[in-house]
Amino acid sequence: MTALLSLNGLGKTWFGVPAVSDLTLEVAEGRLLGLIGQNGAGKSTLMNMIGGVVQPSAGGMRWQGAPYRPQTAGDATRTGIAFIHQELNLFTNLSVAENLYIDGFPHRLGLIDWPRIRTRSTDILKRLALNVDPDTQVGRLSPGERQLVEIAKALHNDARLIIFDEPTTSLTPRETVRLFETIASLRAEGRTIIYISHILGDVQRLADDIGVLRDGRLVDSGPVGDFSVQRMIRSMIGRDLSGLFPPRTGAPGTSAVLQAQSLTQPGVLQDVSLAVHAGEIVGLFGLMGAGRSELARILFGLDPCASGSVALNGAPVPKGIAARIAAGMAFVTENRREEGLMMEAPIADNLALVSLRTFGRGLLAVMDTEAVATRTEVTRRDLMIKAGDIRTQPVKALSGGNQQKVVIGKWQMTGPRLFMLDEPTRGVDVGAKFEIYTLIDRLATEGGGILMISSELDELMGMADRIVVMNRGEVMGQMARPAFDRERILSLAFREALP
């Protein structure tokens, strides 16, 4: 059988850090390749290179034996490659048919030829057994139906290779079953599929071949018959961690800073209980869509929660975000560019943001700019933020690691009791990671409780006193540092039973 797509020594380096290196892989025509790997293993970078979004820095690709060098997303589409992303690329204000045709409407007498579009769209939708009118607005469809529209787009563009990236994340079980039926019918048409997923059982059921990525390399591959779930997990993990993390300087205390009881929000959380003690770093692990960030948002009062209780230092938390900040909560969001920082504003302004009201003087609360300057300078030195003049230099001029320190710093200035850190080292290079770990350790040693959310298990195993594992909005289990077991944590996160 000929290879539809082959990758030869493909590599991509971001600012000296390899995301994918020396990757050689063949995707055989008509087969389904299941691609697995931990978060950050290089799957997205690989997909972006195939999709023409990112240009490889080494190696090359071939499509049906001929060199394939996509420069834009359009090149990939024209070649016959389609992507079904977790975040769908659909126009919610346009109809289903329009979404299929937006990159090229057929015309008749100078106007869009609607009858032809409708006929052809209806045909495609019928093939997918999607029973909606092609004139329906995409915004009125469910996530599952939208995904089928994306697949319809792939069929409309006559894609020969369809790449699914975590397609079941936002689907209900029934929609998932339907997706699998659709995938089966796509295969019956002879289309080639790459299926990326964290749900190992699904991969095992669907795939012909399996490829395992770790640290940007293909570390294991073969026909699915050779792969047990255990082998998949074992291939995905494993590396020496010494020297990547600072030693912990303190030990967790016994008084609970945070005590959450039976938090339930339909569709999001189910009976989640969690405690964080003074001086303790609790790692919250889970795969994409496990509900980790959602839990943090609920604890901070950003999202509603139907039932359950949250206590801070033994007292029930007050309502509202401002009151929770005053009570000693801090939340460093996962998306620092959009939620955590004012990128254009000077560093000092960003640092002072959360504690602004403490700098107001007199009846009109006029800002005491001198006090702001002195206080923010203390924080800068304290956190070793590498910057020039923090009163003029905008945050966007800082490196990712230093930006993250500014986010942590602005919360530290409020003297919080509970820190919730969502992906604190995302997009931060290795050296700066170490500094942020040191900072986190210090916050704990100073008596704060830390809830550290991360997709990188290594970093949680290196930093946390205790790890809590979530899956689909439920706590699957937890273990203290002496009992850390990588395979057990992953199997809890993947919800796969190990013998």
Next chain:
Amino acid sequence: MMATTDRAMDIAVRHATYVIFAAVLIYFGAQVPSFLMPESLANIVKQSSFIGIAAIGMTFVLLTGGIDLSVGSVMFLAPLIAGYAMRELGVPVPVGFAVALGAGLAMGLINAVFIVWLRVIPFIVTLATLFLFRGFGTWLTSSTAFDFKEDFRAFGLSSFAGIPTPILIFAAVAILAHVVLAHTTFGRQIYALGNDREAARKAGVNMRLVEMKVYMICSVCAALAGFVLIAQIGRLDAGFGEGREFDVIAAAVLGGASLFGGVGSAFGAVVGATLIQTVKLGLVFTGVNLYLQPMMQGAIIILAVLADGVREKRMQAMQKRTIRSMTG
């Protein structure tokens, strides 16, 4: 599946402006039956044409998520330039008509160059040109009123097959805009761009070209609106069109256009402009204190925007991502 009442509510919320419109017509009709006579209805449409034509153009801009504050000044300057051409150069009215549209096109191009090529935000660019265009006209006239020739006024008061010319032009613009928005690639690309710029770029939409055209269309519509109204009056005062940009935006928004882009239609703008005019005339008919009229306009806009908010909330509730299935 939605319950029947829920569904009825859904439809009412989605077409709030039409519901309000129907309610307004029924209310005034019940108060003063002569309000629903063909003459008074025709009068409403004729008086709506001025704001309506400009609101159709504004809808194009709003659909991309932009805004054009300069339309009031374009309404003033474009007919003025046409007036000079007709009075000083003696060109006939149809040529003057073309001159006005050409002037509008040029002003739209100025807006577009700053917004699309120099990437200055639309609000600032059109705020600046609001003063520039008006200032240029004020300098030309030394702030005095400009009187047009008689044949120009004859054009404004003419009618064709018993239908006044302004209504015909209004209808022609509305139909043309609808065809462009709903049945051409350009039109559908406007909607796509307003919904998700990044996705539109990926889908191969020529963003710059689309945005340029949109601002030019808006200014041409404003020029046309000014020309048609001045043709009925025959005289251009120094303050003509001042503050009208807000009437125009209000009409477009009332017609369902979203300031965030991606939502709106040509007929929506027509309905929005006509609704505002209906309320104005209705208040005259029922003898309500005229000074209450701006408050009524404000109240109606709030009502429509409220409905829009409810609709948006419902949409979001439908799209809320869930991790677990709601049953399990």
